[in-house]
Amino acid sequence: MPLAIRALFLVLLALVPAALVQANLENEAREERTRQVGAEAMRLTRLVAGQQLRIFEGAQHLLNAMAAHEALRAGTPSAACDAFLARLLGGYSRYLAANLFDRDGRRICAAKPERPGANVADRGYFQAALAGAPFVVGEYTIGRVSGLPSLHFAAPLRDDAQAVVGVVAVALSLEWMGQDLAALPLPEGAAATIIDSLGVILARAPAGGASIGTRVQGYALDAATAMRSMLRDGPSLDGTRRIAGFIPVPAAPHGLTAAVGLSAENGLASALERNRRSAFLIIGSLLLGLSFAIIAFHIVVERPVRQLLEAAQSWSRQDWGARVGRLSGGREFERIGSALDTMADALERAEAARVAAAIRVKALSDVSPQVVFTADAQGNIDWLNGYWHNLTGRDIAHTRGMGWLRAVHHADLRRAVVAWRAALAEAAAGGLGEFHVELRLLRAEDRAWRWFFCRAAPIRDTDGEVTAWAGVALDFDELRRAREALAQQSQRLQATYSNAPVGLCLLDRQLRFLAVNTLFAEIQGTSAQAHLGQALAVLAPRLSATLAPHLSRLIAEGEPVTGLEIDATQPAQNGEVPLRRVLLCGFHPVLGDSGEVVAISGSMLDITARKRAEEAERLLSREVDHRAKNVLAVVRSLVRISAAEAPHDVEALVQVLEGRISAMARVHTLLSRAGWEGADLRDIALEETAAYRSQAEPEGPPLRLVAQAAQACAMVLHELVTNAAKHGCFSLPHGHLALRWERVGDGARLSWTERGGPLLTGAPSRSGFGTQLIDCNAGSPLDGHIERHWEAEGLRCVLHIGPGALLAEGG
Numbered sequence: 001m002p003l004a005i006r007a008l009f010l011v012l013l014a015l016v017p018a019a020l021v022q023a024n025l026e027n028e029a030r031e032e033r034t035r036q037v038g039a040e041a042m043r044l045t046r047l048v049a050g051q052q053l054r055i056f057e058g059a060q061h062l063l064n065a066m067a068a069h070e071a072l073r074a075g076t077p078s079a080a081c082d083a084f085l086a087r088l089l090g091g092y093s094r095y096l097a098a099n100l101f102d103r104d105g106r107r108i109c110a111a112k113p114e115r116p117g118a119n120v121a122d123r124g125y126f127q128a129a130l131a132g133a134p135f136v137v138g139e140y141t142i143g144r145v146s147g148l149p150s151l152h153f154a155a156p157l158r159d160d161a162q163a164v165v166g167v168v169a170v171a172l173s174l175e176w177m178g179q180d181l182a183a184l185p186l187p188e189g190a191a192a193t194i195i196d197s198l199g200v201i202l203a204r205a206p207a208g209g210a211s212i213g214t215r216v217q218g219y220a221l222d223a224a225t226a227m228r229s230m231l232r233d234g235p236s237l238d239g240t241r242r243i244a245g246f247i248p249v250p251a252a253p254h255g256l257t258a259a260v261g262l263s264a265e266n267g268l269a270s271a272l273e274r275n276r277r278s279a280f281l282i283i284g285s286l287l288l289g290l291s292f293a294i295i296a297f298h299i300v301v302e303r304p305v306r307q308l309l310e311a312a313q314s315w316s317r318q319d320w321g322a323r324v325g326r327l328s329g330g331r332e333f334e335r336i337g338s339a340l341d342t343m344a345d346a347l348e349r350a351e352a353a354r355v356a357a358a359i360r361v362k363a364l365s366d367v368s369p370q371v372v373f374t375a376d377a378q379g380n381i382d383w384l385n386g387y388w389h390n391l392t393g394r395d396i397a398h399t400r401g402m403g404w405l406r407a408v409h410h411a412d413l414r415r416a417v418v419a420w421r422a423a424l425a426e427a428a429a430g431g432l433g434e435f436h437v438e439l440r441l442l443r444a445e446d447r448a449w450r451w452f453f454c455r456a457a458p459i460r461d462t463d464g465e466v467t468a469w470a471g472v473a474l475d476f477d478e479l480r481r482a483r484e485a486l487a488q489q490s491q492r493l494q495a496t497y498s499n500a501p502v503g504l505c506l507l508d509r510q511l512r513f514l515a516v517n518t519l520f521a522e523i524q525g526t527s528a529q530a531h532l533g534q535a536l537a538v539l540a541p542r543l544s545a546t547l548a549p550h551l552s553r554l555i556a557e558g559e560p561v562t563g564l565e566i567d568a569t570q571p572a573q574n575g576e577v578p579l580r581r582v583l584l585c586g587f588h589p590v591l592g593d594s595g596e597v598v599a600i601s602g603s604m605l606d607i608t609a610r611k612r613a614e615e616a617e618r619l620l621s622r623e624v625d626h627r628a629k630n631v632l633a634v635v636r637s638l639v640r641i642s643a644a645e646a647p648h649d650v651e652a653l654v655q656v657l658e659g660r661i662s663a664m665a666r667v668h669t670l671l672s673r674a675g676w677e678g679a680d681l682r683d684i685a686l687e688e689t690a691a692y693r694s695q696a697e698p699e700g701p702p703l704r705l706v707a708q709a710a711q712a713c714a715m716v717l718h719e720l721v722t723n724a725a726k727h728g729c730f731s732l733p734h735g736h737l738a739l740r741w742e743r744v745g746d747g748a749r750l751s752w753t754e755r756g757g758p759l760l761t762g763a764p765s766r767s768g769f770g771t772q773l774i775d776c777n778a779g780s781p782l783d784g785h786i787e788r789h790w791e792a793e794g795l796r797c798v799l800h801i802g803p804g805a806l807l808a809e810g811g
Contacts, residue, residue, distance in 0.1 A: 034233070034243065037243045037262050038231050038233075038243050038245070040187075040262060041231065041243050041244060041245040041260050041261065041262045042229075042231060042245040042247070044184075044186065044187075044190065044192070044245070044260040044262075045245035045246065045247045045258050045259060045260040046247055046462045046463075047184065047260075047462075048181065048184065048192050048194070048247075048258040048259075048260055049247040049248075049249050049258040049462060050462040051180070051181070051184065051258075052194060052249045052256055052258055053249055053462075055172070055177070055180075056135075056137065056153075056249065056251055058092075059135075059153035059170060059172065060135045060153070060155070062088065062092065062095075062098075062153075062170060063135065063153060063154070063155040063168050063169075063170065064155070065088070066084075066085070066088065066098065066100070066155075066168040066170075067155055067156075067157050067158070067168050069081075069084055071084050071109075072084070072085075072100050072109070072157065072166075072168065073157065073159070075100075075102070075108065075157070075159075075165050075166055076108065077108050077109050078109065081100065081108070081109035082109045082110060082111070082113045085098040085099070085100070085109060085110060085111035086111045086112070088111065089111035089112070089170075093176070094172055094173055094176040094177075094180075095170045095171060095172055095173065096143060096146045096148055096150050096171040096172070096173050097110065097111060097112065097143060097145060097146055097150075097169075097170065097171040098110065098111040098168075098169070098170045098171075099111070099117075099168070099169050099170075100157065100166055100167075100168050100169075101120055101126065101166055101167045101168075101169065102165075102166050103130060103164070103165065103166060103167075104119075104121055105119045105120045105121025105122070105123075105126055106119055106121075107119075107120075108166065112145070115145045115146075116145065117145070118144035118145055120144070120169070123138065123141070123152070124138060124139065124253065125137070125138030125139075125152045125153070125154045125169065126154060126167055126169070128154070128253045129154040129155055129156045129164075129167040129169070130156065130164060130167055132156055132164055133155075133156070133253065134155060134156070134432070135153070135154075135155050135251060136153065136154040136155065136251070136253065137151070137152075137153055137251040137254070137255055137256065138151060138152035138153070138154070138196075139151075139196040139197060139198050139200060139254075140174070140196050140198070140200040140201075140202055140213055141171075143171055146171065148173065148174075148175070149173075149174040149175070149202075149212060149213055150171040150172060150173060150174055151171070151172040151174060151177065151196070151202055152169055152170070152171050152172070153169065153170050153172065154167050154168065154169040154170075155167070155168055155169075156168075174202050174203060174212060177194065177202060177203040178203040178204065178205065178207065178212070180203075181194060181203045181204070181205040182205040182206065182207065184205065186205065186260070187262060188263075189240070189262065189263030190242075190260060190261065190262050190263065191204065191205065191206065191236060191240075191242065191260070191261045192204070192205045192258075192259070192260045192261075193205075193216075193220075193258075193259045193260075193261075194256055194257075194258060194259075195216055195220065195223075195224040195256065195257045195259060196224070196254075196256055196257075197224065197225065197227065197253075197254030197255065197256070197257075198215070198224075198225070199215045199216050199220070199221040199224040199225060200213060200214070200215050200216075201213065201214055201215075201216060202256065218234070219232040219234060220232075220244070220246070220259065223246035223257060223259070224246070224257040227248040227250065227254060227255065227257065228246075228248060229245075229246060229247045229248065230245075230246050231243070231244070231245050231246075232244050232246070236261050240261075240263055241263070242261030242262060242263055243261065243262050244259055244260065244261035244262075245259065245260055245261075246258070246259045247259075303327075304327040304333040304337070307324055307325060307327060307337070308324060308327075308333075308336070308337070308340070310322075311323065311324045311340065311344075315344065315347075318351075320344060320347055320348040320351055321348065322344070323341045323344060324336075324337035324340050324341050324344075325337065325341075369387065369475075370387060370472050370473060370474045370475065371384065371385065371387055371388050371391065371452070371454075371472060371473035371474075372384070372385040372387070372471075372472050373385070373388070373404075373456075373470075373471050373472075373473070374468060374469060374470050374471075375456070375468065375469040375470075375471070376468060376469070377465075377466045377467055377468060377469075378424070379420060379421075379423075379424045379469065380400070380401045380402065381399065381400050381401060381402070381403070381404050382400055383396075383400075384396050384399060384404070388404075391441065391443055391444065391450075392407045392441060392442060392443070392444055393444025393445075394406070394407060394444075405417065407441050407442050408439055408440070408441060409439065409440035409441075409442070409449050411440075412437075412438075412439035412440055415437060415439070416437050416439050416454075419435060419436070419437040420435055420437075423435035423456065423458075427458040427466050428466065430464070432457075433457070433458045433466070434455070434456070434457050435454070435455065435456040435457070435469075435471065436453070436454065436455040436456075437453075437454050438451060438452070438453055438454075438480075439451075439452060439454060440452070441473070450475055450477040451475070451476055451477040451480045451481075452473040452474060452475055452476065452477075453473070453474045453476050454471065454472070454473040454474075455471055455472060455473075455474075456469050456470060456471025456472075457469070457470065457471070501519070502519065502603045502604065502605045503516070503517065503519040503520030503521075503522075503523045503524075503603065503604040503605065503606075504516065504517045504519070504520055504601075504602070504603055504604075505517075505520050505531075505601075505602045505603075505604070506590070506599055506600070506601055506602070507536065507551070507599060507600040507602060508598075508599055508600075509555055509597065509598065509599070509600075510535065511535055511536045511537065511544070511548070511551060511600075512533060512534065512535050512536075513531040513532055513533065513534055513535075513536070513539070514532070514599065515532070516528050516531045516532075520604055523583070523604055523606050524539065524540060526539060536548075542568070543566065543568055543583075546566050547564075547566070547585070547587075550564065550587070551587060551600060554587055554589055554597070554600060555589075555597050555600070558589050558591070558595075558597050559589075560586070560587060560588040560589065561585075561586065561587045562586040562587075563584070563586065564584070564585040564586065564587075565582060565583070565584055565585075565607070566582070566583045566584075566585055567580075567581075567582055568581040568582065568583050569581055569582075580608060580611075580612075581606065581608050582606075582607050582608045582611045583604055583605065583606055583607065584604070584605045584607045585602065585603065585604050585605075586602065586603045587600050587601070587602045587603075588600070588601045588602075589601075666684075666687045666688070666714065668711075671707050671710060671711075677706075677707065677807070678704045678705055678706050678707055678709075678710060678807045679704065679705055679707070679710035680702060680703065680704050680705075681700065681703040681704070681705060681713065681741055681748075681750070682698060682700065682702070682703070684705075684710060684713055684714050684717065685698035685717060685739055685741075686698055687714070688714060688717040688718050688721050689717075689721060689737070689739065691721075691725075692721070692724075692725075692730050692737070695729065695730060695735055695736055695737060696736075696737045696739060697736070697737065697738055697739060698739045699739070699740055700740055700741035700742060700750075701741075701742065701743065703741060703743065703748055703806070704806065704807040705801075705805055705806060705807065706804075706805060706806070706807055708781055708805075709781055709782050709783070709801070709804075709805030709806070711781070712777035712778070712781030712782050712805075713777070713782060713799075713801075713805075715773060715774075715777045716773075716774050716777050716778055716782070716786070716799065719770040719771075719773055719774045720752055720774070720797065722770065723770060723795075724737065724754055724757070724795070727757075727758065728754045728757045728758070728794060728795055729754035729755060729756050729757035729794055730757070731757060731758065732756060732757055732758065734756045735754065735755070735756040735757045735794075736754075736755050736756045737752070737753070737754055737755075738751070738753040738755070739751070739752060739753075740753075744800075745803075746802075746803035746806075747783070747784065747800065747801050747802045747803050747805075747806065748800075748801040748806060749798060749799070749800055749801070750798070750799040750801065751796070751797070751798055751799075752795070752796065752797040752798075752799070753794070753796045754793075754794030754795045754796070755793050755794050756794070757794045759792050759793070760790050760791065760792055760793075760794065760795065761792075762790050763788070763790045774786060778799060778800075781805070782799070782801050782802065782805045783801065783802025783803065783804035783805045784799065784800035784801045784802045784805070785800050786798070786799045786800070787799075787800075
């Protein structure tokens with residue numbers, strides 16, 4: 001039985017419950033259309049969210065360019081900083097302002113410096129960027145300078161140590177945002193809205209008018225503040241019932257929410273109309289009979305369906321020029337055909353634009369003087385431009401995947417792989433995932449390794465999933481080598497300047513310090529940092545008074561000033577003795593390109609010690625001359641008295657004189673070593689008992705005698721040693737001398753004890769010149785006296801030394 005007749009009978013059988021079935025169909029159609037409208041609303045919302053995400057990305061790239069510019073990184077107001085921001089703002093009409101703020105919210109420089117600045121420390125976007133958020137999207141704001149509704153984007157400005165030293169910010173015009181939103185192709189009766197994290201409307205299409213800057217209510221506010229995707233059905237701002245989709249566009253600290261609402265009445269009316277028309281056609285077909293049903297079925301259904309299938313097959317072959325054309329199945333089919341042809345027109349235009357863009361990108365990448373590459377979501381390289389082949393000589397087909405690593409220097413290979421994998425992992429976790437590394441690539445032309453800076457970033461779909469990677473590798477070999485050479489030169493210069501054996505400084509024409517090394521700062525007694533920017537007259541007024549005439553003449557005539565000795569003794573304070581200082585200075589001009597003196601290079605050497613040494617040498621020379629005269633006088637006395645003691649024994653006279661003069665010579669040697677300040681008693685005792693080292697035992701604490709007392713003590717010990725050699729312990733092999741000294745109060749006591757010599761029966765019957773010499777030297781020169789005890793076992797003497805003969809401890 002033909003389909004039309006069977007359909008007729010079935011319709012007749014179903015005629016009784018037709019009303020119920022039709023009602024049920026209408027209800028299901030409404031629900032299905034509601035779901036379709038909701039799906040379409042979410043699709044359009046993702047489109048709007050993607051549009052906002054591109055605005056975010058553009059703003060982020062703009063802020064990155066601002067934060068990387070040297071004039072902004074300096075962190076100080078400058079014409080170069082303002083000019084750069086003005087150029088930047090001139091190229092992007094969407095932005096109302098571009099500024100650099102310090103950590104306190106004060107404006108440092110701006111694209112429009114003629115406008116008065118305003119403090120933004122209370123703005124939320126400023127606080128978030130100051131806290132270190134890499135990219136911040138603010139809320140609805142009336143600009144304090146422009147007075148216009150705007151949306152602020154901000155990012156931190158970091159120094160070389162990655163510390164936040166300021167904030168860069170741009171203000172997006174909400175009027176431009178509304179125009180950009182209105183440019184989207186939205187269905188009839190649809191409305192698109194951009195809402196900030198506080199629920200304030202930033203833009204609306206069709207034109208928002210008075211709604212811009214107002215706060216949404218109800219489910220719209222819940223969606224904006226919750227920052228999550230949702231679908232809602234209800235009245236919109238203009239009272240129209242709409243099915244609205246909400247999708248957040250995340251960014252620090254909160255981001256925005258995109259919303260698109262489709263008219264529920266418009267979306268459902270067509271479905272209801274179709275259902276009613278279908279019901280009428282079915283009933284009419286049953287009543288008209290089998291023949292009309294067959295004809296109608298062929299004309300209304302079969303022919304248009306065939307046309308639709310033929311068009312769909314053409315499109316599946318990417319033949320975007322195929323069209324459905326006019327359908328004979330009724331207005332519904334005509335509308336479907338028209339809608340599909342309209343879609344085909346849009347797809348054809350989009351494909352043509354895509355092809356044109358691809359051609360332009362390929363042409364640009366082929367002529368680009370840098371490596372351009374793309375990779376899939378897993379990080380496998382799938383395309384490189386022609387520059388790669390020209391550079392490395394490697395076939396592009398063999399460098400896909402991870403084959404590009406074969407052109408990387410082995411020392412950089414591991415670092416590059418680790419950085420690439422880290423970027424992939426970070427991007428997969430939802431982070432920025434930017435890849436940037438410096439590495440060397442082998443140039444095929446001369447087999448030379450060249451330094452390249454490689455950078456890549458992920459490409460994401462509207463859901464935020466990574467779909468691909470795009471990157472570039474820029475040759476900066478000359479720049480890197482120049483940078484390294486400059487750094488080495490700077491280090492050598494700094495090391496030379498810092499380690500110079502003289503104090504060095506650099507002054508400008510106003511005699512302000514531009515640089516000083518450590519030794520110069522130590523000479524001045526002020527830290528090197530405290531010198532910078534300070535005038536010589538402020539830091540060292542007395543020194544400036546002496547140097548100023550010389551330096552003024554140097555600036556005027558360009559002639560150096562050398563060998564300048566300056567008395568830099570500071571005046572006495574609080575009754576203290578002034579500390580004398582003598583400086584040897586030299587100054588040379590630093591000439592500019594035109595030959596004028598632009599700065600002064602100075603050196604300063606503290607020669608106080610040398611001056612003291614010269615003066616001490618002169619004093620010592622006079623002292624030696626005086627002592628030489630005294631020694632000659634003593635020698636004359638020794639000769640005269642010794643001659644009187646042995647008038648007829650020349651050999652004995654010579655021996656006695658030789659011993660006594662040698663004792664004087666030995667003590668003079670000890671005194672000369674100490675600069676004639678004094679000598680240690682132990683050294684004197686060791687010198688005088690050196691000939692009997694095995695029999696003598698000198699022992700005692702450190703005890704220094706003044707020069708005159710040292711000479712007297714040496715004469716006393718010499719006479720005692722001479723007497724012991726003739727008559728005492730040193731005259732026998734087993735004799736022994738115990739020589740001990742110690743401090744007693746302010747003076748000292750020396751004990752001379754002989755044992756093992758000839759037995760004594762008492763004091764000698766007469767005293768010779770040696771005894772007189774001992775008594776004489778033990779008196780005034782040693783500020784003391786000597787006691788003798790003629791014991792049977794040997795002579796025991798006690799030499800008392802007064803405080804006048806001793807040097808103060810530490811002297």
